[in-house]
Amino acid sequence: MHLQKKGVRVLGIAESFASRKTSVLAGVVMRRDRRIDGFRCAAVTVGGVDATDAVLSLYAEMDRRDINAIMLSGCVIAWYNIIDPATVAEKTGLPVVVVTYEDSTGLEEDLAKHFPGDSDRLERYRDLGSREAFSLHTGHTLFLRAFGIDFREAGRLCDIFTLDGKIPEPLRVARLCARGVMHYTQNWR
Structure with a gap:
């Protein structure tokens, strides 16, 4: 990926929910020069297992060939509905960078508590692998998982698209x- 090009486009995906049955997933296509040139929404089931399909559907509905990477604001969303970034990278052919903002010891205990006996969900979480810290030019630290892209390049991509803060x-x-x-x-x- 040529990060220096101003036409580099990232599909940023984030969600919002407030104790409902569904959560809103929004995707925004942004160029390196901060121009927004695409937007779509999808719904995911709170506590469900449809997050990966929702991300893939959102991407497919955009019908874009100029997106260079996908950036996810976390991959455990909507009350433990887990996005599989490796599958998203494989099916879209694009690198996927999962961004989180705080260090943690993990969610295995929470998953076992809220979904007792759900070994598939626990395995999906374990398959995500560990996160690595990356320091931005703003002085803040992100925690990243990179799929289909080198960790340093994933960090540089986040740095380029961060104006201030984290x-x-x-x-x-x-x-x-x-x-x-x-x-x-x-x-x-």
Whole structure:
């Protein structure tokens, strides 16, 4: 991937939910020069197992060939609905960077508590592998998982798309969109 090109495009995907049956997943296509030139939404089941399919569906609905990478704001969303980034990378042919913002000891105990006997969910979580810390030019640290891309290049991609703070712009804007859509749909009913 040629990160120096201003036309590099990232599909940033983030979610928003508030103790409902479904969560809103928003995807924003952003160029390196911070222009937004695409947006889609999908729904995922809170506590379900459909997050990977929702991400793949969101990408497919965009019908874009100019996206260079996918950036996910976490891969355990909507109350333990786990996105499989390796599958997303394989099926889209794009590198996937999973971004989280805090260090943790993991979620295995929480998964066992909330989903006793769900060995498939626990295995999906374990398959995600470990996260690595990356220091941004802003002085903040991200925790990354990289699929189909070298860790250092994944970190550079996040750094390029981070203006200030610790949230890369495609993920920040996607999260704002997801919140807006969630708020709108809650008030619609």
